[in-house]
Amino acid sequence: MGEPLLLDYGSGGKASRRLVGDLFLRHFDNPILAVMDDAAALDLRGPVAMSTDGYTVTPLFFPGGSIGTLAVHGTVNDVSMLGARPLYLSASFILEEGLDRDVLERVVADMGAACRAAGVRIVTGDTKVVPRGACDKLFITTTGVGSILVDPPQLAPSGRRAAPGDAVLLSGAVGDHGLAILAQRDNLSFLQGVSSDSAALNHLVEKLITGLEEGRAGAVHVLRDPTRGGLATTLNEIADQSGVVCVIDETAVPVHDAVRAGCDVLGLDPLYLANEGKCLCLVPEALADAALDILRGTPEGREAARIGTVEAPGAGRLNTRPGQVILNTAVGGRRLLSMLEGDQLPRIC
Amino acid sequence: MGEPLLLDYGSGGKASRRLVGDLFLRHFDNPILAVMDDAAALDLRGPVAMSTDGYTVTPLFFPGGSIGTLAVHGTVNDVSMLGARPLYLSASFILEEGLDRDVLERVVADMGAACRAAGVRIVTGDTKVVPRGACDKLFITTTGVGSILVDPPQLAPSGRRAAPGDAVLLSGAVGDHGLAILAQRDNLSFLQGVSSDSAALNHLVEKLITGLEEGRAGAVHVLRDPTRGGLATTLNEIADQSGVVCVIDETAVPVHDAVRAGCDVLGLDPLYLANEGKCLCLVPEALADAALDILRGTPEGREAARIGTVEAPGAGRLNTRPGQVILNTAVGGRRLLSMLEGDQLPRIC
Numbered sequence: 119m120g121e122p123l124l125l126d127y128g129s130g131g132k133a134s135r136r137l138v139g140d141l142f143l144r145h146f147d148n149p150i151l152a153v154m155d156d157a158a159a160l161d162l163r164g165p166v167a168m169s170t171d172g173y174t175v176t177p178l179f180f181p182g183g184s185i186g187t188l189a190v191h192g193t194v195n196d197v198s199m200l201g202a203r204p205l206y207l208s209a210s211f212i213l214e215e216g217l218d219r220d221v222l223e224r225v226v227a228d229m230g231a232a233c234r235a236a237g238v239r240i241v242t243g244d245t246k247v248v249p250r251g252a253c254d255k256l257f258i259t260t261t262g263v264g265s266i267l268v269d270p271p272q273l274a275p276s277g278r279r280a281a282p283g284d285a286v287l288l289s290g291a292v293g294d295h296g297l298a299i300l301a302q303r304d305n306l307s308f309l310q311g312v313s314s315d316s317a318a319l320n321h322l323v324e325k326l327i328t329g330l331e332e333g334r335a336g337a338v339h340v341l342r343d344p345t346r347g348g349l350a351t352t353l354n355e356i357a358d359q360s361g362v363v364c365v366i367d368e369t370a371v372p373v374h375d376a377v378r379a380g381c382d383v384l385g386l387d388p389l390y391l392a393n394e395g396k397c398l399c400l401v402p403e404a405l406a407d408a409a410l411d412i413l414r415g416t417p418e419g420r421e422a423a424r425i426g427t428v429e430a431p432g433a434g435r436l437n438t439r440p441g442q443v444i445l446n447t448a449v450g451g452r453r454l455l456s457m458l459e460g461d462q463l464p465r466i467c
Numbered sequence: 468m469g470e471p472l473l474l475d476y477g478s479g480g481k482a483s484r485r486l487v488g489d490l491f492l493r494h495f496d497n498p499i500l501a502v503m504d505d506a507a508a509l510d511l512r513g514p515v516a517m518s519t520d521g522y523t524v525t526p527l528f529f530p531g532g533s534i535g536t537l538a539v540h541g542t543v544n545d546v547s548m549l550g551a552r553p554l555y556l557s558a559s560f561i562l563e564e565g566l567d568r569d570v571l572e573r574v575v576a577d578m579g580a581a582c583r584a585a586g587v588r589i590v591t592g593d594t595k596v597v598p599r600g601a602c603d604k605l606f607i608t609t610t611g612v613g614s615i616l617v618d619p620p621q622l623a624p625s626g627r628r629a630a631p632g633d634a635v636l637l638s639g640a641v642g643d644h645g646l647a648i649l650a651q652r653d654n655l656s657f658l659q660g661v662s663s664d665s666a667a668l669n670h671l672v673e674k675l676i677t678g679l680e681e682g683r684a685g686a687v688h689v690l691r692d693p694t695r696g697g698l699a700t701t702l703n704e705i706a707d708q709s710g711v712v713c714v715i716d717e718t719a720v721p722v723h724d725a726v727r728a729g730c731d732v733l734g735l736d737p738l739y740l741a742n743e744g745k746c747l748c749l750v751p752e753a754l755a756d757a758a759l760d761i762l763r764g765t766p767e768g769r770e771a772a773r774i775g776t777v778e779a780p781g782a783g784r785l786n787t788r789p790g791q792v793i794l795n796t797a798v799g800g801r802r803l804l805s806m807l808e809g810d811q812l813p814r815i816c
Contacts, residue, residue: 168612458481
């Protein structure tokens with residue numbers, strides 16, 4: 119048990135500066151942050167991708183990661199999904215008075231390590247401390263910026279660029295993060311083999327863009343990470359944004375055995391569970407094998423699989439409409455896979 | 468009383484999308500946000516300034532502003548302090564289950580109006596809903612990016628560039644925001660004339676930089692807004708970063724009559740109260756009058772004043788050390804003005 123955090127640490131005065139000096143500058147060490155002005159000056163060439171996410175996950179630590187790893191990986195991944203190289207992050211902390219200083223230190227250390235592994239830097243930040251009971255321990259919001267690698271940037275991957283004939287690739291197995299959080303929260307010992315997939319996908323994305331796009335800018339139509347709401351929700355978003363139909367083979371979707379078994383017991387569908395280190399990748403049929411090879415050649419994508427195809431609405435013998443996702447089920451049927459209704463699990467990320 | 472916010476709204480599924488469509492897209496209307504990908508593609512030329520702040524102010528609404536105006540003004544101002552033109556903001560919301568939907572709408576409308584007035588756009592965002600009791604109503608983190616106007620960017624204003632001989636200018640009266648929050652929170656009716664100074668300073672800063680720097684890049688040595696910890700804390704930060712001494716004339720610091728009277732009754736020092744629409748500006752003596760004229764020619768800077776001078780440590784007959792702030796008091800004495808100790812007022816911004 120470390121020193122409990124005092125309200126003073128959010129005052130903007132002496133105590134705030136001690137916290138910044140002792141903790142943040144040490145774990146996030148870099149020359150831009152060390153300047154300590156109100157804003158950071160970045161060497162960043164346009165066009166620029168920007169994304170933000172708030173992290174409220176509970177518990178703060180879980181098998182495979184922590185709120186600190188998520189706060190780096192989640193935002194790095196969102197910036198990457200625009201075909202961009204994430205370079206700089208900001209970090210804003212909202213801390214509850216009385217929080218164990220050692221807990222904060224572990225979270226900040228996790229963030230520093232995740233940044234170094236991903237090759238990004240936290241260059242500016244903010245800390246607020248609110249009285250006991252005004253927040254639950256610790257929330258983090260990170261914002262990332264990076265350079266869009268696709269030239270011209272209008273051809274960067276986007277949920278609006280899915281086209282009939284595209285192959286739907288998935289970089290690995292789904293459901294691990296959501297189930298790991300649930301197991302930790304409810305102390306479900308039969309799920310002890312399940313671990314979050316929290317990981318940065320920027321290196322995988324950069325290999326995909328540079329490997330696939332040489333001489334054909336825009337070859338990667340869509341990149342998106344299926345986080346909250348899971349794979350099913352993300353596929354619906356893409357189908358909706360592009361006005362197409364996604365047809366998915368249930369048996370082709372990779373799911374780890376422990377996750378499948380856990381979902382069976384708990385009555386959960388892995389297609390709706392959150393992931394924090396996976397991405398969907400939609401490319402034209404002709405490039406599907408090449409893309410899959412690139413994905414499988416990366417540590418994060420070694421379990422990548424082709425899980426389906428994009429069709430035009432009303433194609434084949436099906437009376438489909440724009441925005442629908444069709445699942446060819448394991449038992450040989452077909453059903454509509456809808457977007458998540460309600461909230462399967464709050465504070466999952 | 469509007470509809471209470473459900474946990475579903477943070478699920479990433481259908482309810483989340485309704486909230487985004489009905490509320491955020493309507494009030495923050497712009498083509499970049501409307502794309503609805505995980506990240507926003509920005510037309511932003513380097514070098515780039517980036518800053519982030521979390522907003523936890525209570526109450527959510529107060530005379531002169533709200534958490535929504537602060538979330539825009541505060542981050543716009545921090546980006547501006549690097550001699551930059553803020554262009555794009557991200558917004559991350561952490562909402563408490565059961566929050567009145569009308570309250571959220573008022574906050575979001577305030578943010579939209581503040582953005583339009585400042586000429587910036589919210590281009591990407593995130594919403595999390597946490598169960599009742601896990602946060603107090605509503606927290607917002609905004610991150611801003613913009614183009615640094617000073618060329619070369621190494622000569623942009625910085626807390627490290629204060630130099631002996633610089634004039635210390637202040638763009639207006641101090642203490643209004645801190646006292647307005649206190650009055651609202653504790654229902655102090657004798658303070659009813661006090662209103663927050665919440666305002667965007669980007670137009671003022673741009674006039675100062677372009678007006679003063681034509682042909683002399685780097686003429687503005689330091690810009691900084693004295694928010695949490697007040698004027699005294701910010702002056703200490705600057706003196707510390709630059710290794711100089713700031714000598715301030717207490718009688719020259721503008722303080723509105725109602726603020727001075729309120730501080731007298733409550734035993735508070737306006738030099739330590741938070742401000743949300745003021746900045747310090749340090750320029751060489753030779754440019755002080757020109758800078759003051761420019762500041763006074765703007766709506767936000769019409770009460771601007773020269774409040775002091777930067778000296779080398781040990782200058783004159785004083786045995787001063789680097790990082791000290793000396794106050795020439797109203798009664799003719801001199802005293803050290805220290806950084807805020809402890810927390811005068813939590814959740815002030």
